[in-house]
Amino acid sequence: MVRLLGSKLILSFCLALLLAGQCQPTLPPTIEVATPTPVLVPPIQPGDGSDLIDRLLEEGVIRVGIWVWPGAEFSPPAFRGFSNAATGGALNGFEVDLAHHIATGLGLELELVEAYPPVLASGKWQGEWDIAIASLTPFDQSPEILTFSQPYSYVPLGVLIPANENEIQTFADLANKKVGVLEHSACQQLLSPAGQTLTVAGQSLLPQAPPAIQSIPLSNLLTAIHHLGEPEGEGETQVQALFGPTPIFQEAIKSGLPVKLAPQANNIGLQPLAIAIVPQDELATNRLVSEINKILTRLRHQGTLAEIYLRWYGQDLSHPQPIAGYKYSEW
DSSP states (O other), rough: OHHHHHHHHHHHHHHHHHHHHSOOOOOOOOOOOOOOOOOOOOOOOSSSSOOOOHHHHTTTTEEEEEEOSOTTTTTOSEEEEESSSSTTTEEESSSHHHHHHHHHHTTOOOEEEEHHHHHHHHTTTTOOSEEEOOSSOOTSSSOTEEEEEEEEEEEEEEEEEEEEEOOSEEEEETTTTTEEEEETTTHHHHHHHTTTGGBTTTTTTOOOOTTTEEEESSSOOOHHHHHHOTTTOSSSOOOOOEEEEHHHHHHHTTTOOOOOEEOOSSSOOOEEEEEEOOBBBTTBOOOHHHHHHHHHHHHHHTTHHHHHHHHHHSSSSOOOOBBBBBBOOOO
């Protein structure tokens, strides 16, 4: 009886194993997923030592001069964050992002140097930093010592007015008005008496400026944007309008400030921005400029530049935008 029961148990156990094997789900065949081929950028080879890039490759570091704005509101090109009050916060902004990409493309470590705007525009900064990414416009009339890359951004220019302002509709309506403009900027130059002679690749950036405009230089455009919406007399420097970068003005409008773009002057010109380089210690800059242009072209074709601008402004500034009644040829 015991033997019979044992045999039955063994038989039942074997049958259970057989059924379990038949009920086991069939695994799909292994699918080999191809590893994406990375886009490899060959390292830059040293030259004969006659170009600035040879020194940078030897030192392994590139120092980039930037114009740090005094506030973080409305996404200026470069500003300090406030996540670390003890150190003043990390540097942020689309030009800071670009500086990181340029350094990476050159295979160099990045050192950011906060620079004084008039010195940046003058080109008299040999030895202080190697290149400048600081909202500089490659004017044909720039100091001869400056060499520029191809543009990395095309910033629309417009006129910002109080929300209750109805007289200023067009650019011409700024005649005899007090118009605030960021000091040491290309916009200040454009509104100067010599502004209409300024060109990039032979092209004017703006339509004819209105006569008798009262240009008011401002040390802090971000503060001026706040004051623009305040009642008469409450702002430190009361102006009737601001002339400057439309994307920053649009960010201010999104924040809920009582300001708006002039209806027919919200996109009246384009300001191309380029990286500036000056020779150092009799070293040429031709190869350095060429390598920077290769990086900018690659960033544009890969969509990286567009991603940077979409992150900060929700729009792509890596290509010229059409201006009503005004046509730019390729810069």
